[in-house]
Amino acid sequence: MPQVRSDRGALAGVQGKASVRGIDCSESSGALYRKLKPGPGMDASEVAGHQRARIHSAMLELVAERGYDAVTVRDLARAAGVSTRSFYKHYSSKEQCFLRVHQLITHRVLRVFEISRKGTSREEGIRLSVEAIMCAWASEPKAARLLCVDAYAAGSAALKQADWARRSIEAAIDESFGDKPKASGSSLVTEAIVAGINSATRHYLLDGQALPDPQLCDALTSWVIACYDGFLRLDELTRIPTPADLELNASPANVTSQDEHRWDAMSSKGDVIALLSVAARLAATESYQSLSMSKFIEAAGVSRRTFNANFSSMEECFLTALESKAIDAMAYVQEASEGGSTPEEGVYRAVVALCDRVESDTAFASLCFDASVVSGMPKMRSQQALIRNLAYLVTGRLATVRPVDRLRVQVSVGSVWGVIQNQVTMGRTRGLLRKAPLLTYLLLTPTVGPSAAMKAVHREHVLTT
Secondary structure, three states, rough: OOOOOOOOOOOOOHHHHOOOOOOOOOOHHHHHHOOOOOOOOHHHHHHHHHHHHHHHHHHHHHHHHHHHOOOOHHHHHHHHOOOOHHHHHHHOOOHHHHHHHHHHHHHHHHHHHHHHHHHHHHHHHHHHHHHHHHHHHHHOOHHHHHHHHHHHHHEEEEEHHHHHHHHHHHHHHHHHHHOOOOHHHHHHHHHHHHHHHHHHHHHHHHHOOOOOOOOOOOOHHHHHHHHOOOHHHHHHHHOOOOOOHOOOOOOOOHHHHHHHHHHHHHHHHHHHHHHHHHHHHHHHHOOHHHHOOOHHHHHHOOOHHHHHHHHOOOOHHHHHHHHHHHHHHHHHHHHHHHOOOOEEEHHHHHHHHHHHHHOOOOHHHHHOOOOOOOOOOHHHHHHHHHHHHHHHHHHHHOOOOOOOHHHHHHHHHHHHHHHHHHHHHHHHHHHHHHHHHHHHHHHHHHHHHHHHHHHHEEEEHOOOO
């Protein structure tokens, strides 16, 4: 786990303690933050701390404005009002600086959960924590963006640190709400809570909406409380579901032939089918970061000219393959959901079908869930579109019999998506179907309550309790 040390003025630039806001960014110097006045009076460590704070603030500003990939060390030094030589005295690379800022933001988020202990009850503690996080993001939206968005689009080292941050926050929640009942699925609930908050924040940031939105705050609070309320019943969900058990209407069939049929409809050129097919195969078997264009087109059996005639980049090809896989999977999930005799049972069947597709189709799992297979904003926006589509499916099923809080459903779906993504990233997709009852329970409980959620799973299975 990365060690977080306390820099003087760490992240202070976000709140203006070590930097001066209001400086016109169009100044000839190009500096966002004013340098210290020359002369005696400050020791070397104080000067160094001030420089680091300016560099941290510059990182937040520029990444939010341009994205991590477009920021250079020269840009950071110029914006921070330091020389590139001074920058390299503090950090060996842009990546190291980004990771340091990410650590500092995570450390501050962890301290937020200390406020939960001031609550008079678990529910009050949860409310205080959620409100504190949302208020922190409102005052520091660029910090929220770096933690919840940019860290997932800044390369493999950032992804590893994002995983550390996630696990650290989960541990902080467990410690803060230590009076919760214990059950076999308790760790999954904590994981889902962090994923839901993260997903909701990312959704708002990518859509350009302000934080905190009072509706989002209320939805998150009531959703977290609802997740905790049913803890004692989680031990009942012990049976391993399979599509055969549920006799799903849909069948995975031959994934390759399905894909080729869809891709053939997109273009009559066999070259496009070959390129998309190899993108799907390589996503499941190769490291995307180490994949070269020459290796890619050799595997596809086409020329570079043929590739350029169909796609502008390897990333575009992979994203097109992602879209096709996602459309086929969503059709499978939609059809499966229609087999339930009640809306709740339909949602359960949808979750089982999604878990089944992730387990059975490695290319779909890698393309749609593994953040290391094509990272960046286009991939993240594609994932958000899939989350929205799943939320619409759940909302549509449940709204036929009861009023539905769409925002709460969005958070619930985001939490389930996040748990699946964690499983894929850790290489644990083989056991995902075992979690389908728990995931359904977490998805349904905030909307229909724990009893109705449990009943939906019970009706589909004879559970061993």
